[in-house]
Amino acid sequence: MGDCPCGKNRTGAGMMQTHFDAIVVGAGPAGVSAALTLRARNKSVLMCYSDQGALKTAHRVDNYPGMPRMPGEEMLRIFHAQCEEAGVVMYPHAVRQMLPMGDTVSVMAGEELFTASCAILCVGVVRQSRIPGETEYVGRGVSYCATCDGMFYRGKKIAVISAYHEGVEECNFLASLAGETCYFSEKKHDRAGLADNVLVMDGRVTEILGDGKHVTSVRAGDEEFPVDGVFILRPATPPDQMIPGLALEDGAIWTDEGFATNLPGVFAAGDCTGMPYQAPVAAGQGNAAALSAVRFLDQK
Structure with a gap:
């Protein structure tokens, strides 16, 4: 496994930590906000992400509080540095598969398998044209x-x-x-x-x-x-292909008012839950989803 920036991902034996309170998928405004909120509530957090996303290619973001007229790539750099400082374990690999399994969620990212007590999907909008025959034969070749x-x-x-x-x-x-x-x-x-x-x-x-x-x-x-x-x-897997049984609505991940999906222990926030596609909105949703996840964890 590649090196992680945060030293808190190591156990006493020097092995990499593989179980977390929460796994956040995505490192844009929603994912970063969710991860920081979870850390503020003293939860262990793994953030899995690919080097993609709408914010990275944004020439300039004008409406994010405290970061006036900032290029998207620079904003992401600041976000990620803040996550590392807060103790979020950063793992820069795309999630290929996620399986809710009773009291845990199993996540395959890169070539590693992680587990967590809950997960928050902040994967943005995955715009990909599927190859004819692709959807028909998923799981059948x-x-x-x-x-x-x-x-x-x-x-x-x-x-x-x-x-x-x-x-x-x-x-x-x-x-x-x-x-x-x-x-x-x-x-x-x-x-x-x-x-x-x-x-x-x-x-x-x-x-x-x-x-x-x-x-x-x-x-x-x-x-x-x-x-x-x-x-x-591909750099990102559409959510319904990543997680069997995940409910969508008009192509976006369905959530309730607390940003919980139809799958126990799985939450979602940001652009992947539908419009409007705005960084400040995504950050607010990430915070709200994390607070719901904290309540879920504390009740277990």
């Missing part, structure tokens, strides 16, 4: 998590569709298991470091095909490539 599902394809032929540089590392892990690994780029990115046994394919996958029960092949250009499975590696 289509996966978003190399660590979760790679073992099921040992010795088999797989296609890896990646849209960012971190996908190279995950592809190499899959290539160590699969019999044959074909790598397709969904977007231009640095592919240096791919293992020698990975076949780099030309063209983009335009369709995932199957027999109605399971994936059988992918189409790229005019060619069809038979495969046993397809791993789609």
Whole structure:
């Protein structure tokens, strides 16, 4: 696992902490506000995030209190420094899968498995066009998590569709298991470091095909490539694909007035819960969601 900025993520034996009171997914205004509120209430917090988000690309933010006319990237730098100082464990890897399991929530991020007593989703708006056939075959040959599902394809032929540089590392892990690994780029990115046994394919996958029960092949250009499975590696996973059973409303995560989702112990705040898409609104929602999470934790 990569180094974390905060020393409070280590146990006495020097091993990295893997269980937390709360896991916050996302490091924008909602996620940062939630994490800081949880720390103020003396809860242990892990923040998982990818190096993406609408705020990072904002040329200037004019309506955030105390930070006039500030570039979004600089605002994020200040946010993250404040989180580190407060004792939030920062883990800069995207969450691939989250599973509520009774009294805990299991989270797969990067190549690590964490657990927490609750989770707050602050994932922003995930704008991604899904490949035809992708939704139909999720769980039937289509996966978003190399660590979760790679073992099921040992010795088999797989296609890896990646849209960012971190996908190279995950592809190499899959290539160590699969019999044959074909790598397709969904977007231009640095592919240096791919293992020698990975076949780099030309063209983009335009369709995932199957027999109605399971994936059988992918189409790229005019060619069809038979495969046993397809791993789609993107910087962010749509919430309903990340968490089975998560309720959406008009494409946004449904929450009650206290920002609790339909899943016990899972809360949500910020742009992922719907409009308006504003940084100050997201920060306020993150604070409110964290207070609800604190009440949930204190009642356990």
